[in-house]
Amino acid sequence: xxxxxxxxxxxxEARGLVKLFGRVIALDAVDLxxxxxxxxxxxxxxxxxxxxxxxxxxxxTIPDRGKILVNGNEVRFHTPQDAQAAGIxxxxxxxxxxxxxxxxxxxxxxxxxxxxxxxxSVLRMLDAKEMRRLAAEQIKNLGIGTxxxxxxxxxxxxxxxxxxxxxxxxSAFGSHVxxxxxxxxxxxxxxxxxxxxxxxxxxxxxxAVILISHDMPxxxxxxxxxxxxxxxxxxxxxxPKTHTMEDAVAIMTGARRMTPA
Amino acid sequence: MTTTVDDGAASAALEEFLNRPPSLGQRVHSxxxxxxxxxxxxxxxxxxxxxxxxxxxxxxxxxxxxxVQQVAVVGTLAAGQTLIxxxxxxxxxxxxxxxxxxxxxxxxxxxxxxxxxxxxxxxxAIAIAAQAVNGILVTRIKLPPFxxxxxxxxxxxxxxxxxxxxxxxxxxxxxxxxxxGDTFSIGSLxxxxxxxxxxxxxxxxxxxxxxxxxxxxxxxxxxxPEAARLTGIRVNRVLLSAYLAAGMAIxxxxxxxxxxxxxxxxxxxxxxxxESITAVVIGxxxxxxxxxxxxxxxxxxxxxxxxxxxxxxAGLDPNYQVLAVGILVIAAVSVDQWxxxxxx
Numbered sequence: 001x002x003x004x005x006x007x008x009x010x011x012x013e014a015r016g017l018v019k020l021f022g023r024v025i026a027l028d029a030v031d032l033x034x035x036x037x038x039x040x041x042x043x044x045x046x047x048x049x050x051x052x053x054x055x056x057x058x059x060x061t062i063p064d065r066g067k068i069l070v071n072g073n074e075v076r077f078h079t080p081q082d083a084q085a086a087g088i089x090x091x092x093x094x095x096x097x098x099x100x101x102x103x104x105x106x107x108x109x110x111x112x113x114x115x116x117x118x119x120x121s122v123l124r125m126l127d128a129k130e131m132r133r134l135a136a137e138q139i140k141n142l143g144i145g146t147x148x149x150x151x152x153x154x155x156x157x158x159x160x161x162x163x164x165x166x167x168x169x170x171s172a173f174g175s176h177v178x179x180x181x182x183x184x185x186x187x188x189x190x191x192x193x194x195x196x197x198x199x200x201x202x203x204x205x206x207x208a209v210i211l212i213s214h215d216m217p218x219x220x221x222x223x224x225x226x227x228x229x230x231x232x233x234x235x236x237x238x239x240p241k242t243h244t245m246e247d248a249v250a251i252m253t254g255a256r257r258m259t260p261a
Numbered sequence: 262m263t264t265t266v267d268d269g270a271a272s273a274a275l276e277e278f279l280n281r282p283p284s285l286g287q288r289v290h291s292x293x294x295x296x297x298x299x300x301x302x303x304x305x306x307x308x309x310x311x312x313x314x315x316x317x318x319x320x321x322x323x324x325x326x327x328x329v330q331q332v333a334v335v336g337t338l339a340a341g342q343t344l345i346x347x348x349x350x351x352x353x354x355x356x357x358x359x360x361x362x363x364x365x366x367x368x369x370x371x372x373x374x375x376x377x378x379x380x381x382x383x384x385x386a387i388a389i390a391a392q393a394v395n396g397i398l399v400t401r402i403k404l405p406p407f408x409x410x411x412x413x414x415x416x417x418x419x420x421x422x423x424x425x426x427x428x429x430x431x432x433x434x435x436x437x438x439x440x441x442g443d444t445f446s447i448g449s450l451x452x453x454x455x456x457x458x459x460x461x462x463x464x465x466x467x468x469x470x471x472x473x474x475x476x477x478x479x480x481x482x483x484x485x486p487e488a489a490r491l492t493g494i495r496v497n498r499v500l501l502s503a504y505l506a507a508g509m510a511i512x513x514x515x516x517x518x519x520x521x522x523x524x525x526x527x528x529x530x531x532x533x534x535x536e537s538i539t540a541v542v543i544g545x546x547x548x549x550x551x552x553x554x555x556x557x558x559x560x561x562x563x564x565x566x567x568x569x570x571x572x573x574x575a576g577l578d579p580n581y582q583v584l585a586v587g588i589l590v591i592a593a594v595s596v597d598q599w600x601x602x603x604x605x
Contacts, residue, residue, distance in 0.1 A: 090491075
């Protein structure tokens with residue numbers, strides 16, 4: 001399964017990210033490397049800097065110091081749109097969906113397709129048919145069979161289905177990096193299974209995936225590599241093959257020290 | 262205690278339960294949910310049928326023409342109010358801005374002898390500028406719309422009274438600005454051009470909300486501003502644009518008002534602020550934002566006017582109209598609460 005190889009150019013790389021909130025050090029020179037076609041789990045205790053790290057990578061927060069590179073080129077994100085333009089999509093823990101709008105509208109929210117010709121350019125009319133068609137195709141490609149009616153309002157969906165819409169949204173539009181922040185935190189067992197399968201499918205289409213999760217068994221089942229965050233810094237990068245869950249917890253809590261990978 | 266059941270049988274029973282046909286209540290809920298203007302439309306039709314039974318004058322085209330003419334000012338204003346309420350805001354100053362704008366139009370034209378078209382354009386600019394003040398206070402200083410517009414309500418009302426010096430302006434017959442009060446007939450239906458302008462405003466807003474990306478962004482921002490921000494929508498820009506677009510509707514309403522009162526009257530449209538909100542709420546738009554259609558507000562304004570007219574024709578104390586509108590507002594908000602309570 002693991003297609004990761006060190007000589008590849010990372011899809012996304014962070015070097016020495018520093019972020020202070022007042023006197024609180026949220027990120028203390030964090031490095032992160034993510035290769036195409038892999039799932040990198042980011043784990044860490046509360047306050048270890050996971051969220052801040054992810055916010056920096058998705059353009060929500062601007063780091064004080066450090067570099068972010070996409071496919072080897074340095075980038076600067078000032079807004080979430082900048083990150084999206086660079087092909088980085090994020091599924092936030094607070095599901096960023098508009099509940100009253102339908103599935104197709106949600107998938108295309110913020111990047112709607114307009115009709116061709118004067119209807120689109122002068123009257124700015126949306127091409128609802130085309131958006132529905134593409135949305136249906138996207139949903140089908142991801143194998144989300146439970147979403148049948150693309151015109152259904154998102155608020156009528158279950159938690160797992162909403163999450164699937166958010167994942168579908170993030171994986172569409174030519175993104176090559178998908179960041180998922182606690183995608184299964186609010187879900188039941190069956191729905192968690194569906195979302196985990198979605199994440200695997202994303203990886204298998206060649207996208208690079210960052211998965212932030214508290215759920216150790218899921219992390220060990222899915223991840224190719226695991227980035228352990230501790231006290232605002234990267235404590236270690238391990239793999240499910242070389243380390244056990246106990247090792248991961250020990251590194252997370254500081255019971256065991258590792259030389260950075 | 263745990264019980265083990267045969268997996269296949271359990272899930273089959275579960276599937277059957279999950280796929281059970283929806284109950285009548287669920288079906289009604291689902292229809293009302295997808296068609297927010299349906300319940301006010303039903304109320305309007307029932308009210309018309311009811312008043313037609315109590316008075317043979319009610320359904321005369323002449324009377325219905327009057328109802329539609331009388332609704333033009335508040336109806337146009339309600340279109341602008343709908344935009345703001347869709348963003349989960351509220352505009353208490355909307356009527357005050359309209360009166361200020363109408364007074365500027367009439368005064369410039371009459372006292373300063375400014376050509377009518379130019380006076381109109383200045384009035385439009387005043388309305389949009391006033392809404393820009395509201396919008397900037399809401400988006401930049403991050404004040405709640407209720408507080409901002411409560412403040413600007415007093416400010417704009419005061420400016421109007423200071424500017425007017427207590428005078429009412431009567432424009433001479435045939436003045437350009439009075440065009441909105443001129444009538445034309447289709448058979449025995451007599452409408453003013455103000456009604457045509459109102460319908461035009463609704464057509465433009467309906468189109469923009471339904472068929473453009475901007476419209477969807479207005480709904481998304483009203484629904485959940487944080488989610489909208491994370492999906493990459495520029496929330497403040499959308500909010501400000503909603504206030505400015507409402508300013509356009511207010512300007513049109515101001516022109517219709519000039520035609521209706523025959524000039525500028527600082528004491529006209531006193532209740533227009535609340536009447537516009539009433540029309541929007543009865544029209545099925547949620548005060549919590551993100552839900553509703555602009556045409557519902559026209560239906561809402563018509564309902565209020567139909568009650569006013571119908572109860573008067575039935576020979577009832579006009580205070581019953583106030584009572585009826587109050588009950589309708591509470592009923593409309595209750596229906597909205599029920600509609601918004603969706604279970605997955």
